[in-house]
Amino acid sequence: MRIVSFGFQTWGRKTLQALIDSEHEVVLAVTHPASAQSYKAIWADSVEELAKEHGIPVHLTERADAATIDLVKQAEPDVIVVNSWYTWMPPELYQLPPFGTLNLHDSLLPKFTGFSPVLWALISGAPEFGLTVHRMDEQLDTGDILVQRSLPIGPTATGTELVEAGMALIPGALHEALSVLEAGTANWRPQDKTARTYFHKRSDRDSRIDLSWSAVDLERFVRALSEPYPRAFSYYRGERIEILAAEVSTVRYGGTTGRVVVQEGGGAVVCGPDPIRGDNHGLVITRVRAADGTEHSGAEFFTRGGYLTDVPE
The missing domain is CATH 3.10.25.10 (Formyl transferase, C-terminal domain)
Structure with a gap:
């Protein structure tokens, strides 16, 4: 499949690396410019550098504007894959590919939608956390679920250890999601929105x-x-x-x-x-x-x- 990647920071880079290592073709990588702003400067491995190392066209932008949408249309992706994208994506963009847009979110949705979900899960005393691959829709982290992977939160685990463990789930979960999507065997599970919890950006x-x-x-x-x-x-x-x-x-x-x-x-x-x-x-x-x-x-x-x-x- 032809894939356009939207991502930023280490999460976006690891997702792009997983796509590069797959049997699929990454035809465009869209990412934000580097930033010294608070949490954006943490886990700041570059998506742009990785894409350029592999000859993948890169588009730097703060938001999915008209120019971004035009570039994605020209790339003709079968699916868009998103991880750690900071700004809103319009329906015109996420509904564009035949298979739609997959978003990777590091929580067990519908719990811990929003921002810094791993930290909030540990602070809240949750027994487990994980990674969800879901279909993007009009709200934040609310689309139908395709793949979920979970890990326990141990009694001495730090936020950093959990974030790193969650990132390690990306290649396997993404490979599974793309495989069933391509094979036509995807089993989409609607989220129970009454069970949704939302956490704001940390300051x-x-x-x-x-x-x-x-x-x-x-x-x-x-x-x-x-x-x-x-x-x-x-x-x-x-x-x-x-x-x-x-x-x-x-x-x-x-x-x-x-x-x-x-x-x-x-x-x-x-x-x-x-x-x-x-x-x-x-x-x-x-x-x-x-x-x-x-x-x-x-x-x-x-x-x-x-x-x-x-x-x-």
């Missing part, structure tokens, strides 16, 4: 620790925001600090939410919805990055006690 505010959460939720939050993502942060003695590693305390704690006491070999942050009862596990912060960029153990950093706060105090 700096979304990395701030919410001291009203339980220690279990906060420990997952810290693991989710692993390098290269913006780290979980809070404020301590007026300065912004990053929480690099943490665990749930063995002991239960009482006291004011946010109070830091040195226990269990680290800084135990007293948190939870009812701290005055002394029945909450604390978040034991084991590794911290200070405002000057230096890293410290929690026990070393919090020897003066004090409080974590939502704003500088």
Whole structure:
């Protein structure tokens, strides 16, 4: 089959590589220009460079405008394959090929539609995540499902580890989807839209620790925001600090939410919805990055006690 690829960042590059390695012909690669903007600068392997290495025509654009649609029409694809495309695609484009447009989304749809689904799945305490290949339609990540692959979320997994594991699913899932499409044996499964969950784009505010959460939720939050993502942060003695590693305390704690006491070999942050009862596990912060960029153990950093706060105090 003749395929046009729309993709960006490492997800788009891995998808293009899988297409190159397949028996199909990639006739055009459409991608966004490189960007230093927040999450676009993370996992920034170039689709453009890979396409050029293999002699595939490349079109750089921020959005699927009239010029983009004309180029795709001229390429005469049998199917369009999309992974990590940041802007809206009009029906005139995604309905153009005979087999329509396949979108790859790194969640088990209909759960975790939207943005940063792997991070949100870990933060939310989901037991598993995965990859879905589905037909693009008028809404975001809501089209009929063709292929799904799932993986468990382990008790110590980081966001980075899960993202990498999800990317490793791309070649197999894409090969299966294209094979059944070409053979005419595709089994499309409509999504249960009543079960849909949507998560917004992450910003700096979304990395701030919410001291009203339980220690279990906060420990997952810290693991989710692993390098290269913006780290979980809070404020301590007026300065912004990053929480690099943490665990749930063995002991239960009482006291004011946010109070830091040195226990269990680290800084135990007293948190939870009812701290005055002394029945909450604390978040034991084991590794911290200070405002000057230096890293410290929690026990070393919090020897003066004090409080974590939502704003500088």
